[in-house]
Amino acid sequence: MKIIVAIKQVPDRDAPVRIAPSANWIDERDLQWAMNEPDAYALEEALLLKEKAGGEVIVLSAGPERAGSTIREALAKGADRAIHIICDDLAARDALGVARLLAAAIKPENPDLVLTGLQSEDVGSGQTGVIVAELLGLPHATMILQVEAIDSGLKVKRELEEGWFQSIELPTPAVLTMQSGGNKLRYATLMGIKRAKTKELRTVNEAELGVDSGPVVTLEQISAPTKQKSTQILPGSAKVAAAALVEKLKTEARVL
Amino acid sequence: MGNILPILAEPQSFSATERLLFLALAAAPVYGFCRRLWPIVSKILHSKKDPGFHLFPIGRRVRDFVWEVMFQAKVIRERPLAGFAHALVFWAFCAFALVTLNHCATIFGLGFLNPLGRVGRFYFDFAAVFAVACAAAICGLFVRRFVVQPKWLGPVSWESGLIALLIFALMATYLAAFFVPEASAAARALWWAHTITLLAFLPVIPHTKHLHLLLSPFTIFLSRGGFAEIPPLADDEDFGLVAGKDLTQLVSLQAYSCVECGRCMEHCPANNTGKLLNPKEIVLGLRGYLNEYGPASEEPLLGKYSAQEAVFECTTCGACEFQCPVGIEHVPIIVGLRRGAVNTGAWEDDQGAKLFLALERGSNSLGMSAAERDKFVEKNALPIFDGTQEYCLWLGCMGAYDPRGREIVVALVKVMRHLGASFGVLRKEKCTGDPVRRLGNDLLFQQLAESGLDALAQNRVKKIITICPHCVRTIQEDWKAYGTPPEVEHHSEFLARYTGQLPPAQDKEKIVFHDPCYLGRYRGVYEEPRRVAALAGELVEAPRSHERSFCCGAGGGLVFLGEEKGQRVSHVRAEELAATGASVVGTACPFCNTMFQDAFASKGEGAPELMDIAQLAARGLPE
Numbered sequence: 001m002k003i004i005v006a007i008k009q010v011p012d013r014d015a016p017v018r019i020a021p022s023a024n025w026i027d028e029r030d031l032q033w034a035m036n037e038p039d040a041y042a043l044e045e046a047l048l049l050k051e052k053a054g055g056e057v058i059v060l061s062a063g064p065e066r067a068g069s070t071i072r073e074a075l076a077k078g079a080d081r082a083i084h085i086i087c088d089d090l091a092a093r094d095a096l097g098v099a100r101l102l103a104a105a106i107k108p109e110n111p112d113l114v115l116t117g118l119q120s121e122d123v124g125s126g127q128t129g130v131i132v133a134e135l136l137g138l139p140h141a142t143m144i145l146q147v148e149a150i151d152s153g154l155k156v157k158r159e160l161e162e163g164w165f166q167s168i169e170l171p172t173p174a175v176l177t178m179q180s181g182g183n184k185l186r187y188a189t190l191m192g193i194k195r196a197k198t199k200e201l202r203t204v205n206e207a208e209l210g211v212d213s214g215p216v217v218t219l220e221q222i223s224a225p226t227k228q229k230s231t232q233i234l235p236g237s238a239k240v241a242a243a244a245l246v247e248k249l250k251t252e253a254r255v256l
Numbered sequence: 257m258g259n260i261l262p263i264l265a266e267p268q269s270f271s272a273t274e275r276l277l278f279l280a281l282a283a284a285p286v287y288g289f290c291r292r293l294w295p296i297v298s299k300i301l302h303s304k305k306d307p308g309f310h311l312f313p314i315g316r317r318v319r320d321f322v323w324e325v326m327f328q329a330k331v332i333r334e335r336p337l338a339g340f341a342h343a344l345v346f347w348a349f350c351a352f353a354l355v356t357l358n359h360c361a362t363i364f365g366l367g368f369l370n371p372l373g374r375v376g377r378f379y380f381d382f383a384a385v386f387a388v389a390c391a392a393a394i395c396g397l398f399v400r401r402f403v404v405q406p407k408w409l410g411p412v413s414w415e416s417g418l419i420a421l422l423i424f425a426l427m428a429t430y431l432a433a434f435f436v437p438e439a440s441a442a443a444r445a446l447w448w449a450h451t452i453t454l455l456a457f458l459p460v461i462p463h464t465k466h467l468h469l470l471l472s473p474f475t476i477f478l479s480r481g482g483f484a485e486i487p488p489l490a491d492d493e494d495f496g497l498v499a500g501k502d503l504t505q506l507v508s509l510q511a512y513s514c515v516e517c518g519r520c521m522e523h524c525p526a527n528n529t530g531k532l533l534n535p536k537e538i539v540l541g542l543r544g545y546l547n548e549y550g551p552a553s554e555e556p557l558l559g560k561y562s563a564q565e566a567v568f569e570c571t572t573c574g575a576c577e578f579q580c581p582v583g584i585e586h587v588p589i590i591v592g593l594r595r596g597a598v599n600t601g602a603w604e605d606d607q608g609a610k611l612f613l614a615l616e617r618g619s620n621s622l623g624m625s626a627a628e629r630d631k632f633v634e635k636n637a638l639p640i641f642d643g644t645q646e647y648c649l650w651l652g653c654m655g656a657y658d659p660r661g662r663e664i665v666v667a668l669v670k671v672m673r674h675l676g677a678s679f680g681v682l683r684k685e686k687c688t689g690d691p692v693r694r695l696g697n698d699l700l701f702q703q704l705a706e707s708g709l710d711a712l713a714q715n716r717v718k719k720i721i722t723i724c725p726h727c728v729r730t731i732q733e734d735w736k737a738y739g740t741p742p743e744v745e746h747h748s749e750f751l752a753r754y755t756g757q758l759p760p761a762q763d764k765e766k767i768v769f770h771d772p773c774y775l776g777r778y779r780g781v782y783e784e785p786r787r788v789a790a791l792a793g794e795l796v797e798a799p800r801s802h803e804r805s806f807c808c809g810a811g812g813g814l815v816f817l818g819e820e821k822g823q824r825v826s827h828v829r830a831e832e833l834a835a836t837g838a839s840v841v842g843t844a845c846p847f848c849n850t851m852f853q854d855a856f857a858s859k860g861e862g863a864p865e866l867m868d869i870a871q872l873a874a875r876g877l878p879e
């Protein structure tokens with residue numbers, strides 16, 4: 001099976017996020033970068049499918065030069081080759097624009113399966129994967145935890161709300177957006193990094209892909225949530241405090 | 257010199273037939289000796305060259321050789337009685353070198369020691385004193401081996417008995433020659449008896465543990481030095497000890513030098529708590545591997561001869577390496593096998609992968625958000641290091657994120673403020689990479705070391721103080737592979753300098769101090785933390801202390817791996833500490849502290865109080 005995994009480089013969990021002076025995006029200086037977590041699970045699923053049934057795993061990412069480090073990490077973990085769409089102003093683009101870039105790069109590869117995370121940890125719109133499916137005219141499913149190759153195509157486990165799961169089958173080629181936590185991620189190894197150096201990493205730009213990916217949605221302003229501290233300590237004995245708590249849960253929180 | 261000194265009786269001349277007989281008798285044993293020894297030497301020589309090996313400076317090597325080989329210091333110190341007996345045998349062998357050479361030379365009329373001359377007579381008598389001591393010692397060792405049978409020595413082998421018998425016979429045939437008339441038939445008979453014993457001894461050496469006679473002087477002289485030093489990887493194709501082709505000359509030499517005395521297993525925390533790991537078997541496993549597959553093999557090292565499970569049970573406490581009398585460096589071997597498994601992705605462990613992923617993306621081994629450290633720094637008003645302060649206070653993962661580790665930092669800060677020492681903490685700090693270094697993840701360790709060195713250079717840090725011996729070791733020794741780290745000191749060393757300026761605590765406690773492996777064996781710091789702890793009371797010692805201290809079970813990244821097979825190492829040690837009757841267990845490592853905390857919590861009521869030496873030092877300070 002030929003699998004393309006679309007990944008995104010996002011600010012590291014522990015990176016100090018500050019709003020840029022322009023107020024429509026974050027200040028990208030002094031940030032550490034990492035692979036978007038749901039994308040890491042998409043990559044893991046792709047590698048497991050390859051280990052079971054053979055095939056090829058291609059990673060695809062749109063982003064500036066720095067995204068190269070995340071792409072190499074994916075190669076180190078076991079992807080066979082990579083396509084890097086050089087895109088210096090990723091933050092100024094919308095989901096449709098990014099999806100157009102990705103779809104244009106995916107199309108000539110004719111993959112059996114396209115996997116990506118269900119959303120990015122920075123913007124979190126959760127749309128890119130499904131728009132890619134629409135642009136490619138392929139069936140898709142979202143919030144997938146596990147994928148199994150069957151004779152008629154794929155059988156996938158989809159996460160619903162309140163602990164419910166759905167099992168669905170769909171034909172290939174298809175696009176799936178992956179939820180975090182379906183598998184255990186593998187760690188990067190020294191051997192993987194050394195081997196990754198010899199793997200193909202092709203760079204392309206927007207002009208070469210021949211798509212117009214200008215945004216139709218623009219981000220006007222972002223702001224940090226205001227901190228509200230509403231902790232209350234209820235005084236008195238346990239009995240008195242418990243009674244007061246029940247009262248508050250009924251009247252103020254209205255959860256009882 | 258009077259006539260009181262006995263004279264060794266030697267045959268005065270030998271016939272041509274006797275000479276031919278000697279040559280014929282010697283041929284087979286000498287051939288057997290060479291035939292068995294050569295493949296071993298060849299395997300050692302054909303192993304990979306050791307990356308980063310330097311013969312110079314040679315002073316340290318000569319010192320180790322004189323101390324450990326000639327004086328037998330390590331052999332005696334760790335097992336005084338058996339060790340001294342061994343030393344007597346060894347010294348007798350040294351004294352006999354000349355005697356034996358002369359003995360074989362006499363048959364060709366080339367003897368250079370004349371039993372009647374002043375020098376010869378003196379030397380033969382000198383050797384006789386050693387021969388008496390040696391004969392007595394070998395009897396003692398024989399009793400130990402075959403009657404007492406300490407379990408560390410493993411199952412009894414007939415070869416050990418044969419060797420003991422041959423050594424005794426060598427001494428007896430030599431000594432008896434002092435009591436027979438010169439040029440008598442008895443002298444001639446004894447000469448031949450001595451010769452035959454000598455020849456019988458030869459072929460037994462190379463394929464038994466007695467090979468250490470030949471190899472261990474080299475092993476000790478050539479050892480990497482330092483303690484538990486992890487060697488650099490050779491090149492882009494070196495991922496640690498994966499297969500035979502990765503075994504270096506030093507590792508192969510060490511594998512063949514093992515004398516199977518079992519000191520390593522006697523002191524191993526894993527082996528003492530029912531786990532699979534036995535450091536002796538790791539070394540003998542490599543020997544077995546080399547015998548079967550040789551040093552160029554692609555066959556994985558972890559498999560038939562050593563189990564992956566065992567290799568990942570090591571706490572890297574270094575007790576084995578510290579004890580080894582023949583210069584085997586167990587920790588680099590075990591970490592080397594782990595490197596081979598982790599660097600190639602062969603090691604699959606949920607907890608281990610979790611730790612690696614936490615450090616690939618995050619800043620600390622506990623998997624917490626870096627914002628938690630910021631909050632702790634802010635809450636305790638810890639000054640930020642700006643290059644003007646004397647010390648950079650390195651918090652470490654435990655000091656920054658663990659509740660008990662934080663208490664230790666707060667206590668140390670209180671003492672430093674009282675002493676007027678200037679210090680600051682880095683705005684951001686990542687794990688030093690200690691657990692991943694010991695678990696064998698070179699990729700992650702390099703990233704962490706480089707990022708740490710970079711942060712320290714950017715902040716112009718000259719001196720570091722930290723509460724964690726693992727941070728001390730990793731920054732000072734392991735980071736060297738990637739740059740020049742600043743000076744690092746453990747808070748026990750700092751506090752010990754100022755004990756005179758710290759008021760002792762009012763209530764005197766009975767304190768037992770637990771030596772952390774990475775402070776004691778790794779750094780040689782034993783007395784400083786005791787001086788600090790003594791501020792809060794009277795010290796008692798645990799049965800195993802100082803360089804024989806028993807690990808808490810946390811080291812080598814094991815604290816992050818969860819479940820243990822058999823008994824918990826921490827519980828065994830905690831019980832030993834509690835049994836001293838001390839009201840306080842003094843620690844100097846946040847990992848020991850957290851391990852004993854868990855052990856005492858499971859014990860429930862009546863457990864001693866657990867205090868870091870910084871907390872003990874802060875006890876006497878005004879609130």
